[in-house]
Amino acid sequence: MATNPDSVRILVPVGMLGAGFPPETVERGLALGADVIAVDGGSTDSGPYYLGTGTAKTARAAVARDLRLLLRAAATAGIPLIVGSCGTSGTDAGVDWVAGITREILAAEGLDLRLATIYSSQQAADLDLDRIRPLPPAGDLDRVTLDSCTNIVGMMGHEPIAAALTAGADVVLAGRATDTAVAAAYPLLKGMPAGPVWHAAKIVECGGQCTTNPRAGGVLATVDATGFTIEPLDPTNACTPTSVAAHMLYETVNPFTMREPAGTIEVGDAVYRALDERRVRVEGSRFEPAAQHTIKLEGARITGYETMSFTAIRDPHILGQIDTWTALLRKMIIEWVAGTIGLGEGDYSFDIRRYGYDAILGDLDPATGPPREVGVMLLVRAADQATATAVAKVANPLMLHLPTPDMDYLPSLAFATSPAETERGAVYEFVLNHVVEVSSPTSLFRVCLEDNR
Amino acid sequence: MTVVADLALEVRSKNAGPFWVTMEVFARDADAYAVVADPAFLDASVIARLYGVPAQDVQFYRIPSLNVVKISFPRPVVQGSLRDHDIHAGQHHVPLAMLAVPPVT
Numbered sequence A: 001m002a003t004n005p006d007s008v009r010i011l012v013p014v015g016m017l018g019a020g021f022p023p024e025t026v027e028r029g030l031a032l033g034a035d036v037i038a039v040d041g042g043s044t045d046s047g048p049y050y051l052g053t054g055t056a057k058t059a060r061a062a063v064a065r066d067l068r069l070l071l072r073a074a075a076t077a078g079i080p081l082i083v084g085s086c087g088t089s090g091t092d093a094g095v096d097w098v099a100g101i102t103r104e105i106l107a108a109e110g111l112d113l114r115l116a117t118i119y120s121s122q123q124a125a126d127l128d129l130d131r132i133r134p135l136p137p138a139g140d141l142d143r144v145t146l147d148s149c150t151n152i153v154g155m156m157g158h159e160p161i162a163a164a165l166t167a168g169a170d171v172v173l174a175g176r177a178t179d180t181a182v183a184a185a186y187p188l189l190k191g192m193p194a195g196p197v198w199h200a201a202k203i204v205e206c207g208g209q210c211t212t213n214p215r216a217g218g219v220l221a222t223v224d225a226t227g228f229t230i231e232p233l234d235p236t237n238a239c240t241p242t243s244v245a246a247h248m249l250y251e252t253v254n255p256f257t258m259r260e261p262a263g264t265i266e267v268g269d270a271v272y273r274a275l276d277e278r279r280v281r282v283e284g285s286r287f288e289p290a291a292q293h294t295i296k297l298e299g300a301r302i303t304g305y306e307t308m309s310f311t312a313i314r315d316p317h318i319l320g321q322i323d324t325w326t327a328l329l330r331k332m333i334i335e336w337v338a339g340t341i342g343l344g345e346g347d348y349s350f351d352i353r354r355y356g357y358d359a360i361l362g363d364l365d366p367a368t369g370p371p372r373e374v375g376v377m378l379l380v381r382a383a384d385q386a387t388a389t390a391v392a393k394v395a396n397p398l399m400l401h402l403p404t405p406d407m408d409y410l411p412s413l414a415f416a417t418s419p420a421e422t423e424r425g426a427v428y429e430f431v432l433n434h435v436v437e438v439s440s441p442t443s444l445f446r447v448c449l450e451d452n453r
Numbered sequence B: 001m002t003v004v005a006d007l008a009l010e011v012r013s014k015n016a017g018p019f020w021v022t023m024e025v026f027a028r029d030a031d032a033y034a035v036v037a038d039p040a041f042l043d044a045s046v047i048a049r050l051y052g053v054p055a056q057d058v059q060f061y062r063i064p065s066l067n068v069v070k071i072s073f074p075r076p077v078v079q080g081s082l083r084d085h086d087i088h089a090g091q092h093h094v095p096l097a098m099l100a101v102p103p104v105t
Helices: A023-031 A049-053 A060-077 A092-109 A143-148 A159-166 A179-189 A194-204 A241-247 A322-340 A385-401 B030-036 B044-051
Strands: A007-012 A036-042 A081-088 A115-119 A132-134 A151-155 A171-174 A219-224 A227-232 A257-260 A263-266 A271-274 A280-283 A286-289 A294-313 A348-355 A374-382 A421-430 A434-437 A446-449 B008-015 B020-027 B059-063 B068-074
Touching: A007 A023, A007 A179, A007 A194, A023 A060, A036 A060, A036 A092, A036 A179, A049 A151, A049 A294, A049 A421, A060 A081, A060 A092, A081 A092, A081 A159, A081 A179, A092 A115, A092 A171, A115 A159, A143 A294, A159 A171, A159 A179, A159 A446, A171 A179, A179 A194, A179 A257, A194 A219, A194 A227, A194 A241, A194 A263, A194 A280, A194 A286, A241 A271, A241 A280, A294 A385, A322 A348, A322 A374, A322 A385, A348 A385, A374 A385, A385 A421, B020 B030, B030 B068, B044 B068
Parallel strands: A007 A036, A036 A081, A081 A171, A115 A171
Antiparallel strands: A007 A219, A115 A446, A132 A434, A151 A294, A219 A227, A227 A280, A257 A263, A263 A286, A271 A280, A294 A374, A294 A421, A294 A434, A348 A374, B008 B020, B020 B068, B059 B068
């Protein structure tokens, strides 16, 4: 059996596959002795649509460009490439989408790499409610909610990825995985200590976000027995103790502890020290194994169908009474919809957003004063598309000609597009914020090793 | 009038997963940090008032080594719902950034 190395170097080229990176930064990472390339392919940040539909946020061509560079790099250096949360949400469809792009590139480039896919989609019927626990601020889960999801994924830790590598994979395309597991799997497999591995994995998960110039490409983390060292791939970029420590704040509720399937990362005692003007040494991170292994579940369901209409106001007279005008619009829509298509307020819902006035913050906005121009978005939601569009069309003459109560003529407002209405299709919401207790960290995931060589 | 943004290199907000919002004040220096980290000036009740959320749900992290005050709370409006007007919660730092700082006595 091979002995463990003294250190493992993790190359993270970019925070999200498809976001792009300078090719020379990856070449530099290989020259620095990278042992593995790890990159995240997903996120829930852009909302429930991508999980709900199982489609990707990123453009196929952008994913293909990044993958081509990374597959070439992995083949050249003879090191593994790991992609997590494939296709934005990490559904089985997302894994298959990235796998399809990967196979095309491997064939076109004549690269001899063995591919593994790891599937993380879950069937509601297979999940045991008695073993599911809510995470704050969620409540208990019921069977109806679980069954209503169009897609459910389990968020894997490092274990299924490590299993794929052990089985001989050169390229691992994982379904939904924790951001950290993608970078942690290989160094853990090589016997590096859990505390530094997980902390390093958290710091590198967004690529160059932990550097002083996040737009200059990714980073290289070197994990060893006592800690880790991090440096940017671009030689003109820098990591400072502040830029590295500050990354623990980014998109985290709690900057000192983070739960993984296998335990908890504790970085409250970590010390960040500058080795020189662009490399940082981190020591003192800990990983506390959990008594019970848990897998976080993500799920989304359809909440209705939406149609959007967008008009705009420049007339200072109306803008001077924008709240009065909006209240009148709301009242007239309800009356006209009841009068023309016979729908009551329980049959549909709508939202009026006044861009340029208070659309973003609403009542929370600390600023006041009349706006110069306002875009008025009407968003209608109903149980089916035809109803949502019918309501928006009934509102159309109001969005075009509604005056303020003191005007004795009809203004014509500035629709942004023709037609004014845009059908948005099904809209989704996240409904799961729960973990499931599992007896094995790999039991919810299926590893498929392709015999393509 | 001095506001929190005047004391900071950056005030930012972002979703932390689908169900939480988190924001950070990166104070300019230790003196500015002392102002924004003072619970008599900024605590859960102030955040509750600025954002219309229950004070008991607000988490505070004061980090003097970084001159950072970090605040997290559950999203009052579900991400991507009909009345969610900021999917990434990336513009919700403004009420905090515009909060008036008491004059130095």
